[in-house]
Structures are given as structure tokens and as C-alpha cells.
Amino acid sequence: MKSVTLSLATVVIIFSLTNYTYLYCLQEGIHSSVEYYNRGVEKYRLCDYKGAITDFDSAIKINPTFIEAYRDRGLAKWMAGNPKGAIADYSKILEISPKSIEAYGYRGMIKYMSADYKGAITDYNKVLELNPKHPVIYNNRGLAKSKLGDQKGAIADFDTAIKIDPKYAEAYANRGLARAKLGEYEEAIADYDKAIRINPKLVEAYCNRAAAKDSIGDQNGAIADADKAIELNPNYADAYYNRASAKYNLGDYAGALADFETVIKLDPPRKTSLQQLIDSARAKAEKNAE
Template identity: 45%
Template sequence: MTTAKGRSNHRNRQNPSFSSRMSHHCIFLLIIWGVAVWGQVPVRAQDSRDETAPTTEVESTVEEEIPDAQQEAMSAGELFRSGVEKARRQDYAGAIADFSETIELAPEYIPAYYNRGLARSLSGQVDAAIEDYTEVLELNPEDIEAYNNRGILRYQTGDLDGAIDDYSEALERNPNKVNAYYNRALARVEAGDLQRALEDYDRAILLDPNDVDAYNNRGILRSRLGNFTGAIEDYNQAIRRSPSLAEAYYNRGTALAASGDREGALKDFQVAAQFFLEAENTEKHQRVLEAIDRL
């Protein structure tokens, strides 16, 4: 997936690489209902991460109160709070209805659009969610999280250019936003812009030297570019920080095999196979066994 951190979709001709997060976008979607952090889904945030897919960190710009003392605004406030509670119970249809009524009464209240976008994305209404984030940005063109979240959704719909543009807009406003570099790297890999994707992973790791998924994904990309020495070092870094990350052992094994180190590759494949077996991941366990047979 990567969270919006993602996972890599890279597959080596002989031994497909595993990503440590969900497949597709490394997206992390940090979901905010009202003023409270409600949870995360494994796609790096709507604040995006899942190449690994895609996990999010969305820092909310949600205001605590609807700034209007009129009776209509009070009704809007009640509807908004009702929508928040319904969303927390995963009643997304009810939440969407409440946020929509809030917008009818308070059409410039950004949190209602933002939360409706989240609820719509979680209920599969991606195009409608994109429209909500677009409305947020029309009301506040400096909303970094709205750019990041819309970028995640655009990535999911295959609009890679749009996703990259959104992540770039977020980074223009906050050059230290790790998730935006991570997610832009995922989109750039899929768009075939491998060198600039590598630069994005470099920047993400510089800002967060303990980002296991970024090391794993950069290793996959370096292997794809033929830099097996660099890839192995990235997998080493990932394993130092997450010693039970089966995907990193498997990926390091593929890089070692490509470098001619059959013995080292076998050891890594055996470790990966054991971890996958313990996790009852029969599909990946079988794929590792097949990789061992090909050595």
C-alpha cells in the first residue's frame, strides 16, 4: 500500500517483490470527524500513504464551532455533530445525509465538506469525495490535507497526473510533509517516472529516517533500476527497524539472488517463509517456496 504509506506493486521478472503495506497506493488515510481523530485506514492517509499502497496522516483544519449564532447555524451545528457520531458508528449513508444538510444551511462551512468527502470515500463514492475536496480547496486554497487526500483519491481512480499535481501542491505549502513525498513517489512509479520517484523516497527518508516502508519501497525501486547494492542496504535498514518484516527479507533475498549470492538469498527466503507461515499467509508463503525452488 502502502497507509495514503503504500506498498510497491513492483514485480521482478523472476521473483515478485512484496510490499509491506496494502497493494497499490501507499496511502495513509487519517480520518477526522469533527475535531477528533477517529482512526486510520491502511491506504498512508487520506492523508495518504499505502508503495507498499497509500497509510494517512491528515492533520485537521476543522474548526471547533460553526461561527454563526443564527438559529439556522445552530441547526447546522446539530446536524454536523450528528453526522460525526454516525460516521464513528460507520453509518456513512446517514453521515453523508447529515453533512449534506449541514452544507445546505452553512454552505461555506469547510469541515462539513471535508468530513462528507471522507465518508463518501469510505463508502466507495470516490468521484463524489473528490468533488467535496475540490470544494474545500475552492473555499481554502491553502488546505494541505485536502490536496493530499484528493491526491490519494485521484491516484485510486488512475488519474496519476492529477494525483502528482495535488501532492506537489501540498509540498509547495509544506516542504516537510513526509506523506506527500511518499505518496507522490508511488504515483510517479506507476507513471513510469522512476528517477523522480527515487528522489521523493530520498526526501521522505531524509525527513523520517525511521520510515520502514519508505526503505522497503525504495529498495524495490532501486532493484528495478538495477542498483542491487543500494536495494540490499535499504532492506537492511528496514529489517533493522522492523526485524519481523517478512516482505523485506523476501525482497532482500531477490536482490541477493540477482547479485549472485545464492546462499544469502536462500537464508532470507527461509526467514521470510517462516514469518509468512507464522502469520498464516499461505499465498505469500507459497510464493517464497517457489522462489526457493528457482534458486
Template identity: 30%
Template sequence: MNNEFYQRGLEKAKQKDYAGAIEEFSHALQLIPYSAQAYIQRGLAYYDSGAIHQAVSDYTQALNYYPDSVEASYCRALARVALKNLPGALEDVDRAIRLNPYHAAAYNLRGIVRRKQGDIQDAIASFKKAAELYLAQQDKENCRLCLSKIKQLQPPEKPEVPQQTFTSAPIVSTNAYFTQLLEKAEKGDTREAIADLNWVLQADPQDAQAYCCRGVVRCKMGNYQEAIADFNQALLLNFKDAVVYRNRGKARCLLGDNQGAIADFNQALQIQPEDALVYVARGNAYRAAGDYLGAIADYTQALQINADDAQAYYNRGIAYTFLEEMQNAIADYQRAASIYCEKEDWENYHQVLNSLQKIQKHSPESKQQKYNLLHQRLLRLVGGYWEIAQRLIEQQQDYHPGMSQEWYLQKVIDDLERDRGR
């Protein structure tokens, strides 16, 4: 618009001379009374000067002349929010979005309106859409602001509650926003959760919590190497939380890196020494590495922290079967089954019952495994001091030369148990 009054009005508005701007726009409208743009600009000047009702009147006049004006619809919505006319504001902002589906500020304003109306989930959806559009427009600052609003709207973080499963420890987030994404992943929407986390990291590549969260989701998807990469990045960004070490340890264990997993679980326990879940996870790593005594010690420690941890009982029972201590294994299986029954966790309950039925049929699968079992049993009998066991073995080798190593181990075990009246 080349009207001289209109141009002077724009200049005065830039200088924050709103009274002068209103006067100039009024002169422009006397010359061109059907100028929607002049009404919009005068409305903005009224709004900035605090005359909200006059601003709404001008935006309405602009829409009368130009009903498809995105700017007039958005500006009137903004003014109506200031006047607490939330239904009118929602109607205007929805019109602006229909006219321009890529209007990031309109989605942001819609989120504000819906939050004020108490529809939190709809508000979150609007802020998320605004964040996506801001990100596409490379407006990372406004994108971060939208993410911050989303986080503020999430419910308070729930305390970690141990979950009794055989496959993994429960996932724990570091703040409420990521809690929602992780719950989404738990329900099976892992691809959507990953997509959400990807655009969070596009907005802020230094968000260590987002890397941790994405690592947990990738671990759930079975992408253990990618998960480890995310946990590594979280640690590089100095997010040294127990949840990072615990979940990276889980991923390393599932990849067969038992010693690396144990190192991670050690780190997690330094941060959270009373975390029963980490003791169970480290016990699983010890068991996978063939250290059944270490595994039993960790499961026992977990049970000292949480006496009703069915997972710890079940896994300790497995470790006892490897040591051929079947009575202890049966006792642990029965205790696990009772807890699962009380919780009405029928899937795990039946799995424990199946293990109980098979326990009498358990046998070592290889010569090496038989040797490992005998080695562990003898180590327990001598209190963990292998030097004592070695001397006893050497004595048997002197008395009975030419026998197999397994024979010597069994002989020493039999003699010690007989002497102790077992």
C-alpha cells in the same frame, strides 16, 4: 471618494473607533446618498462593532445601488455567516465568485459555508481552489491554512490492510489528506495526484510527507529514479518513516539495485518489525539477487505474522521452484490458490493455477543458474555452513579429479541425501 467625512471615517476605522467611523460615514451619506462605497465602509464598521444586522442592511443598500460590487457581496456573505444565514451567505459568496473568479478569500469563505452545511466534498473543493489562488498570489500563509482545513476534513486514516498482489505492496499515507491523493492515484488519476502534490510542495517546500507521497505516486507511474529522489528528500527532512524505506526499497529493487533494496527493507523492519509486507518485499529482493534461502526465510516470517498471506505463499513457491523443491512449491501454490479463491480474487487465482500447470516444466535457463541452484541446495544440506560443504567438495576432487564444478556439487548433494535416507 474624496468626501471629507468619508476620509475621516476611514481614519477612525483604522484606529478602531468604530462608533466615530459610523458617525462620519453617516455624514458622508447625507451628502452623497447613493455612495455604495460609503455604505460598504459603514457596514464594515458596524460589523467590527458587533452590530451585524446593521452591517447586513448597509451591504444590501450598497448592492441596491451597485449590484456588481464584489466587495459588498463578499462582506454580506461574511455577515450572514455570523448570523447563521447559510443559504443567504452561499448565494452572496457565489455571486462574488461569479463577478471575480480569482477571489481567493471568497472561495475560502465558500468552503466554510459548505462545511457548516455538511457538504464536505464541496467544502474541500472550495478550500483547494482557494489554496491554489493564494499560492498564485504568493500568499503562502493563507495557502497553508487552506491545506490545514482540507486535512481536518478528511476521514480518519484507515489502518493498513495487506493487499494480495504480485507486483507491489500497498501504498500507505502518513495522514488523511495524503490518503485521498494516494487513493486517487490507485484509481489511475496519477497525473492529477502529482499536480496536487506539486502545488502542496510549492506552498511548503519543507513538507516531507508530501515528498514521500509524491514518491509513492511516481513509483506507481514507473518513474523510479524520480521516486527515489523524492524519498531521499523526505529522509533529508527527517521524515524517517517505515513507508519511506519500504517504498524506496521497492523502487531500488525494480531498478535492479537488490542490495540497496535489502538495506532499505532492513531499515523499515527496524521501525516496524511486524510488517509482513516488508518481509515479502525483502524476500522478493533476495530472490532477485539469487539468495533463495534468504527469500524463503523472509516469506516464512511473513506467514508467521499473517498466516493467510497468499502473496507470501505464492512467492515462496517461486523460490522453491528455483531450488527444485517442487513438492514444497506445489504445496505453496495450492495454498495461495485456495486463499485467492476464498477472496474471489480471480485474476490472481488464475495466475497461480497457471504456475501450477507449468511447474513440472520448470528447468534452469543457464549453466550459471544450474550452478547457483546446486550451490543453494548444498548450503541447505550443511545447515548454511559453507566451510563444511567446501571440505566435502575438496574430498570429491581428490577422489575424482578432472570433473566439472557442477559434478562435484551434485556428487556431494547425492551422498548427503543418500546418507540421510532421502
């Protein structure tokens, strides 16, 4: 059974919500809008996204050009499951401030998370026009290109991100993934090695390295990497899948079956796609037990 190389779970988030620092009234007449804004930030910190949105709404009603309120309302809408509303808020910021790198960056991130990869690339292109030295944006654009099947273009972007920031572990890991998708498993493993040296707790790098090692026949190495990924994140379904794949290829069908069943417990929607593998592992395990 050939393993599946798994992608990193998310695009790198570019900015954080105001770093949880509050604004203070510097001009007469906007005090109440700032108070609503600050209360919205606090509610966001407490994961009360609907409450945060209500307060940001109030801040914007009082001050319709309050960029920070639009920005953070966009994040709250995204977290509340309203990506279209979030994109609308970042588009509004760009009406107010057409050169806002934050707005293009956030909008690109949300488009990526909404599977609008072409739209994400367009926004990332605009960020790079405004700031050509932004490694995170090269990384994120590379992820979008990879999703569209442009692995060579993705690798070029990861190369640039690494050139700007040689300690960028996620960029190495993402370049490794793109190389694995091209069948360049040895090169991919080298990139995962670099990512792990920089950040020994980068769980996705271990998981993806496990898949690459399984693809070149190093099942024991794959199992060791999957073990490490599971140690770092015991609820990481992809790591159990990659370990199951390696065990299956090694002839440990009972072990593979146990891991496949764990995948389903952690991620029930995958049951249908895994059923054939589970049936095969169970049949072979029963035969070995005879």
C-alpha cells in the same frame, strides 16, 4: 522461475478523520449543522459510510462552507466506493479555501488509489509548494512516480522524505522497491533492512525483501522473510507467492505448489495468471515423487 518484486499495497494516508474529536457550537445559528456533523463522524467510526454521508449532506445544506463536513464526506464517499464523489468534495474545499493542504493531500491520495498517478503528482506538487517539509507527501509522490515508471524520480522523493524524517520506515521500504525495479537488489535489501530495524512489524518490507533475495539467488533467506511476513499477516497472498517462487527455484516443487494454491484461495482472480506455474510445479513435484 524469477520472482516478482511486489509493491507496497497502499499510499500512506495523510490525515485521519478529525482524530474522532467532535466540533462544538461556537457561533449562534450553526448548532444543528454541527450536530449533524458529529453524528456523521460517529457513523463513520462505525463503518456506516452511507449514513455518515447523509449526515454530512445535512450539515453542508445548513452550512455550505463547512469545510470539515466536505472533508469527512469525501473520506466516507471514498470508503463507500465513490472516488469521483470524494474528489469533488476536496475540489469544493479548494474553492472555499484555495490553500488547504489537507484537501490537496486527500485529493492526491484518492487520485493515486484510482490509478490517476499524474493527477496525484499534480496535487502533491501543490502541497509541497505550500509545505516543502512534508515527508509523507514526498513519500506519496514517490509512489506515484514509481507507478509511472520513473524510478529515479521516485528514489529522489524517498531520499527527501528520509532526509526530513530519518525514522520513516515506509520511505525506506518504498525506496527499496524502486531500487528493486531498477534491478538494484543489494541496495533494495539494504533499504528493507533499515525499514525493518525501524519497524519490525512492517510486513510489506519482509515480503519485498523476500522477492529481492530470491532474485539474487538467496532462496533460503527469501523463504525466511516470506515466513515472517505470513506470521505477521496469515492472509497476505503476496507473501505466499514470494515463498512459492523461492521454493520453486530451490527445487521444492511440492512446497511451491502448496503455496501457489494458497495464493489462489486468498486471491481467486489470480488463478488464470498463476495456472501455468501451478501446472509446472505439479508436474515437477509428481516427477520427483516417482
